[in-house]
Amino acid sequence: MHIKGWRDMDTSSTLVLGTVFFSLCTFQLLFHFISYWFSAKVSLGYNRLHFEKKVEWNSRVVSTCHSLVVGVLGLYVFLLDEATIADPLWGDSTLAKVNVAITSGYLISDLVIIVLYWKVIGDKYFVIHHCTSLFAFFLVLRDGVLQYVANFRLLAELSSPCVNQRWFLETLKYPKFSKANVVNGILMTVVFFIVRIAPIPPFYSFLYSTVETEAYARLGLLIQRSWVSTCFILDVMNVMWMVKITKGCLKVLSLIRQEKANDRVQNGKLD
Template sequence: MDPFSQLILTISVTSFFTFQWLFHKVSPWVSERISQGFPGLTDKQKVEWNSRTVSTFHALLVGIFCLSILFFDDAVNEDPVWGDPTLVKTNVAITTGYLISDLLLIFYYWKAIGDKFFVVHHLAALYAYYYVLGQGMLPYFANFRLLAEFSTPCVNQRWFFEVLGYPKSSRPNMANGVAMAVVFFMVRIAVMPVYYGRMYAVYGTEAFYLVPWGGRVAWICSSICLDVMNIMWMHKIARGCYRVLRSGRHSKAGVPQENGKTD
């Protein structure tokens, strides 16, 4: 194993244990001191609270890293299939550690945060990231997909408001709900034409045919699988946002939120 591959493996393993530590130790300790409502939550709510806290931290970390690569990494932007993947692999290694950590928590605390769509989402992403980390291919597309993480903090903030007792019709939650829907749409739905347009532009080129069949399947099928789920979640969020705005207009209580990190 070359030194850089060893570094990437070290980053992934370190990321895994860091996110486990954040979930089990840091989030409960900090939450008890900054939120008066946290101690009164049920055990299941505390599990989901800590899970969402960790996912918010991960989203901000890799999202900022992702933007810096998108704007300043010329090698990746000029050659989206085989450009220098050094920074992208580092960012993807962090996300890989997080996804494995989150999968472990999902299975262990299934009754609290179990979600079959999130299992599919994580496995599809990990399958694609295997080729990014192992062979350094498709760095632009791997990095572009991480833009979706910017929707996570808004989604989680809405859940935090509601679990602490903010009704859906309250002004803070209504504003957050609208912001969440807009951000989710911008980073997961509106960017689809850009992503698939760039994919179409490299389809059939010499660089494309250098990608092995397994890599093409991971690239194309994983992208379609993730975006089908994004569309499903956007539809669910849009319906929820509509109900919130309608309930606020008529000064009625909102419909109780369903479980799931994408709500």
């Protein structure tokens, strides 16, 4: 059984490695320099933040930029990339590989930032998430397999802008019941469910449907087990985050209803 490796893909591997390196450098530049300048221009509140808050702010700016890029490209691959749609396990697409490479560069960059500023933004769950994802993406890029599947999983990044926006609003002291906070909170919950939770049943149904196929057998034991284990770990974390987000959203909506009820009672008494 022959698995396509780096030596079989001279031109492709150069593009992939170059993209990973370029992505890593770009996101480091964005974190250390561009975000400081841009954020100070667009938000007066940014300049009043303490150093620790500015570190997390810049980290979330980078996260938002990354998620928008790979989320949109992943959506294109998912809907329109003929090569990988025709063969989700072995289909080869330059765009699909480039998108995975962009994410790999971002994950390495973010791990560096987390380690450098561990006391400020250190989070063991993010380290687990990043390392698990990097391992899976390494196999995709090394062996040229599961490119469609990897890009399908990257659709989850489309929820990150709303998650980050919630943090920005809280940091800028927007009232919890402000329109911006409420709308973003509801949108965050809905989008998170659509791109991270709703795809779980069809994804594992698809995985199961491939198990007895020749294409699946050619993947080899390492990739077969890695495919299942990495996705399972990430989905357990997604479910945990979904529970926290849902509880927070329901709590806010409940408090809003309670506040409106109290207002009606007070208005009734005044009348």
